[in-house]
Amino acid sequence: MPINIPNDLPAKDILESEKIFAIAASDASRQDIRPLRLIILNLMPKKIETETQILRLISKSPLQVVIDFLMVRSHESKNTSSDHLLKFYEFFDQVKDRYYDGMIITGAPVEHLAYEDVDYWQELTEIMDWSRSHVYSTLHICWGAQAALYHHYHIPKRLLPEKVFGIYPQRLCDEYDFLTNGFDEIHDTPHSRHTAIDEEALRQVRQLAVLSRSDTIGSNIIVTKDYRQIFLMGHFEYGKETLAQEYWRDVRLGKPIQIPYRYFPDDDPNKEPILTWRSHANLLYRNWLNYVYQMTPYAIETIELIQEPIGTSGKDAHGYAHAFRK
Template structure:
């Protein structure tokens, strides 16, 4: 099945050129099927690139996916045209009465700030709380993941001596996890952050489990069943050239940044990088979507309630008490 996105979204032509099946809105309404509703709270500065990255991964599913682009109601993006935002995004305040099978919160270029000093922190706290009653499966990315475990579990983040920047080897820690079906023994994932969370700060009674880890880059993926969430602290969704774009941007701005590790062939920025993580990105998102599909209520109104079916129902009921 194809992914349903707004008809004129710039990502559409890119995805169609790559062979991703994209459905027109007028065609989707004619199908007698309930699509899976996935919301994308896009906090990244380059909205169009981020939309394409996630639409590409969601669109690889055999299920029909309806992607809704969401923005903070109380924050005006500075790096994307107002026309683009008005044409394709909905304020969270305008969707807060709706239910979503899945919801993604991206990273944001604010990680060196204390959480409480981020201008939209109050609204983001309300969004995280809202996901517990209006979303079946939550996925958070990079700073979004740090923010989520801080909100849900009080975990701090720590400044690094230098930017963790490059493509790092990771390993699977729990082969029984349905989110890691098909993963290799070790695999590469892009990392780009100035801060980290630490395994030692995971509350022992939280039920959280580390699923992926790197000797160099630390914790990568945490399963948080009590909040029906996956927290990905790195950028598995990145394009082949995403780290290069960041490197050349930082260098042009005179930011002290090293050549991303294990990325450019021979560490030569003049040589195009190779993508070593694309297949695992598709695996992770495919497994996540499948797990949501297997457990989400068919009746959208029951999403976020203790009546929902699936292996997490008992945990959800306990958390609601």
């Protein structure tokens, strides 16, 4: 079943050129089902590129999904036209009375700042608190994941001596977990970040479980025991050329940047990179949407009645997630 997005959203033509069909709202309304409702809080500067990357993964589900886009009012986007934002995005006060099956909070290039120094931090925390009662499951990406872990669980971040930049192999902590069902025991994930969470602080939060991790760069996929919150430290949504574009951007700007790890063949940036994470990215988003579809109440407004308070006991963060489901 295709995703339901506006006909003139720039991502629509790109997806259709890749043989990914996006259904028109008029056609979707004739289908006698309740589609999943998702909202994407897009904090990335190049919003159209991020929209396309995320919609590409959402579209691989057999479910019909209706997408809303959200932006913060307290920050002015300088890399996306105001016409695009006004046409396709809404502010929090316009959506706060709605309920959603799922939400995605993207990363943002503000990791060099303390969380409280980010100009939209107060608004973001209000949205994250709202998501606990108005969204069944929220998926956080990279800085969005670090910010949510800090806000909800007081897990701090630390500045890394060298940027984590490239394609890093991750090992599953539980090969039978629902969210990573179908994953190989080792799976690649793109990373591009200057900070990491405090792993020792993570281990102290008994409600959180790590589903995959790397011995060199730490935890990769983190979840609450009920999957109401999912934290992705990397960028499964990245396209084949995304890291190359980041690399050459920094080279042109004269910034110190290392060649992305395990990305270019023979570490030669003049060679075309090989896409090695697509199947796992598709599986992750498909598993997430399938779980949300099966678990969200049909009367979506009753979500707030089943929220689980932060701090309930579970296994240690380094334990196996399946221990939560006796």
